[in-house]
Amino acid sequence: MMNKNSRLRIEKMADSVRNECQISGYGVQNIFKDVEKIGYEVIRYPIGEDSFLGFSLLKEDGEIIFTNSSLILSREIFSVAHELGHHILHLKKDGLTLIKDADFNDRDENEVEANYFAACFLMPRDKVDLFIRYEIHDKPVTEWNGLDIAKIQSAFNVSYDMVLYRLKSLGILNYNILDQLQVDKYENTATKLLKTIKGNIDLCKATEVKQIPAEYLEWVITNYNEKLIPINDLGSILNYVDLKVEDVDVDITSNITEDDESIDDLLGGIE
């Protein structure tokens, strides 16, 4: 576990990056745009829900965040925040240029730190306190139900489970209440709860977005025309960022199902 000093250091950094992004509401409304505003290149690609979640990559000419848009949006948003954490806390150090995430459950120190950064960035303590005060009117937590969690979820653009996890770690919810709120989710599903409060149900769906920075397009087209890029596998998207499959240590044959997407579809969507 992180000691208090590391936690405070990371909290402070998350806060200052939030300010840099000029985020003023409770939650981060469009994290994809916000990280671009502060200089990151964001690549989103649907590589399949069983594939890896994302990576952070430092190149000579840019800082890249890749996220898997086959995941439900709330998880993809978390991925961006987590990879942003890696950029800020870990890359550049010791010549580290690439961190790839198969999942976020790793107990490795860097992973714990990136998760903590993401939690502080998406749900800062002060904003959570204000939301509970102004929007939930300081209702005692013993009276909360799934709808209250859905309200918080929608305001902060995170998953239901992340709200529970964060409120627990901020000392706002205890285990008994947590269990009850978990049960509410199993009985009603997060989507239903969000619908009931007219919240953001998109959080529970995958966007399957394909977003590639303009800088890469010309390069991609050239390589495609010369038949250097295989279209239907992970290699193509990795090539967009000058990476090879072996660089990211992934067995693509077992993870990726072939699909009929062509590069023309991809480019057509961007024109």
Ligand SMILES: [Zn+2]
């Ligand atoms: Zn990570």
